[in-house]
Amino acid sequence: MTSMKMWYLFLLAAVLSIVPTVAEVVKKVSDCDQFLLKKNPPDVTGILEDKKMDKNRYKFICQTYDNKRRFLTLYDTKNKIPVYSAYKYTGETEKGRPCLKWKIEPQFRLSFLLDRDLSLLNFLYTQCLTMTSMKMWYLFLLAAVLSIVPTVAEVVKKVSDCDQFLLKKNPPDVTGILEDKKMKYQYRYKFICQTYDNKRRFLTLYDTRNKIPVYSAYKYTGETEKGTFKTPHWKIEPQLENKDENKNMCDVDKNKTYTNQAGDNDYTNKTAYNRGPLIPNSYGSQISDKNSTFTLTNIVPQEESFNRGSWSRMEKCIKCVMDEYCKDKNGSIKAYVVTGAIPNYNNNNKPNNRVNIPSKLWSAFCCKSPKEKKWIASAHWGKNVPDEPKGKYLPTITLEKLREELTVIAFPETKCPLQTTVSEFYKNQDPDCECQKT
Known part of the structure; x- marks a missing residue:
């Protein structure tokens, strides 16, 4: 999707803030701690210590595919790489060939606005996190917002x-x-x-x-x-x-x-x-x-x-x-x-x-x-x-x-x-x- 007007981004953020969200940048690790042993995130010296970190630079992402939360990532927006990802392993229960084609999620950048952090706007327009296609309900939510904005x-x-x-x-x-x-x-x-x-x-x-x-x-x-x-x-x-x-x-x-x-x-x-x-x-x-x-x-x-x-x-x-x-x-x-x-x-x-x-x-x-x-x-x-x-x-x-x-x-x-x-x-x-x- 091409670049959107600022007011539209704020409108979308406002709607997302009142809907139970998935595939989002969460404000605190407790919003996506089901992938952590005893709900405690790893400590990384200089980055995350005793659950405290620089929230302007580091972001917790609840990684989602097909409308289901899959794992947790702590992401470094300055270096544009993950600090770590955490997963609850339950063994392989389904056989089959996975999709081998890498995809990007250009619309994922919108969810960063949940943090209300305007310093990230430049990042939103230059960085596209690698993810699979957006969840169905999130698309429906987006469509609901778009229906009152005659641009798409x-x-x-x-x-x-x-x-x-x-x-x-x-x-x-x-x-x-x-x-x-x-x-x-x-x-x-x-x-x-x-x-x-x-x-x-x-x-x-x-x-x-x-x-x-x-x-x-x-x-x-x-x-x-x-x-x-x-x-x-x-x-x-x-x-x-x-x-x-x-x-x-x-x-x-x-x-x-x-x-x-x-x-x-x-x-x-x-x-x-x-x-x-x-x-x-x-x-x-x-x-x-x-x-x-x-x-x-x-x-x-x-x-x-x-x-x-x-x-x-x-x-x-x-x-x-x-x-x-x-x-x-x-x-x-x-x-x-x-x-x-x-x-x-x-x-x-x-x-x-x-x-x-x-x-x-x-x-x-x-x-x-x-x-x-x-x-x-x-x-x-x-x-x-x-x-x-x-x-x-x-x-x-x-x-x-x-x-x-x-x-x-x-x-x-x-x-x-x-x-x-x-x-x-x-x-x-x-x-x-x-x-x-x-």
């Missing part, structure tokens, strides 16, 4: 945990998957609060069986940061593999085959298909927002000429319309975009029996337009096949037509118009917007 995100249990990217906080209805906010198969479909650099960027409903997104939803606010954009490393969502992992998207391991999501190797040597983003980087407000779209959980295999042709022209055109017509009461750009994929149910269209190549892609937007003094909306969809003829355009359709043809309700229970489109605005757009003029 995760694979969430319900859409209300990440609804800031949805118009009126209502997720799109997709028949057979999500209807009236009720998920059909929660073990298969997961809401991901897509996070980059500790900031929530957009929402994705992900199909872990087909290993493609059902849809991604984004609140478009226009481009606010100029600069050279360099394609970042592709990312994955670590919590789809292990719910205890970091809440931020992380770099994909190019040599790894993931269980619940597509990996880099799933898109290698498939020359007929591009990595088609549902939320394109061109819609990102800042460079970091653009970077966040390069996660494989926002990607579907998209036919190359379709991706670079009619689909790309649609994205450019709608972006221009939103920039001109979608404003809030302060004059700032604001629109809601949702883009999705319809899976192909032909098993032959699933290379390596892993990533589904969708049969269709769809997109819709809606906003309140002060210029038109009303709500405006439109939708598009196209088959995931080669563009023919070259230079074709996707038809602009109504939200009602989208519902009839693909059984998708893009903006349920909102004021978005169902029977009108924005095609009348195309004739006034700049040629670079690539809107269909006729």
Whole structure:
């Protein structure tokens, strides 16, 4: 996890101080003396004598793994090595091969704040104690604190945990998957609060069986940061593999085959298909927002000429319309975009029996337009096949037509118009917007 604000650390410390803690830096050895004979710690001349020590430098750590205290360590924060560790040996009761991969616990540094010792803050940010993954209940506690600090995100249990990217906080209805906010198969479909650099960027409903997104939803606010954009490393969502992992998207391991999501190797040597983003980087407000779209959980295999042709022209055109017509009461750009994929149910269209190549892609937007003094909306969809003829355009359709043809309700229970489109605005757009003029 990246560096956190000071006030957030204090907030976490305050919560931890009222919860029975494990894997903590304890104030006194009696808080973790079950590993000591007669509960007496070893005396080390100049460090710990008759249970007295320099508490600014030396810290007792109740070492914990899998929610269970395992042994005690007296740690020297200046030399960054343990003084000693103490263990109650009970013999080997379980055979098996232990995990041989060393791990670090970056979030463990937070527990030092229980000592309220501000002199350790520099240490907290430079030292990472070697430990195994954090305990489940501690993660739940951390999640509870994070829920009131909008700086991180995760694979969430319900859409209300990440609804800031949805118009009126209502997720799109997709028949057979999500209807009236009720998920059909929660073990298969997961809401991901897509996070980059500790900031929530957009929402994705992900199909872990087909290993493609059902849809991604984004609140478009226009481009606010100029600069050279360099394609970042592709990312994955670590919590789809292990719910205890970091809440931020992380770099994909190019040599790894993931269980619940597509990996880099799933898109290698498939020359007929591009990595088609549902939320394109061109819609990102800042460079970091653009970077966040390069996660494989926002990607579907998209036919190359379709991706670079009619689909790309649609994205450019709608972006221009939103920039001109979608404003809030302060004059700032604001629109809601949702883009999705319809899976192909032909098993032959699933290379390596892993990533589904969708049969269709769809997109819709809606906003309140002060210029038109009303709500405006439109939708598009196209088959995931080669563009023919070259230079074709996707038809602009109504939200009602989208519902009839693909059984998708893009903006349920909102004021978005169902029977009108924005095609009348195309004739006034700049040629670079690539809107269909006729």
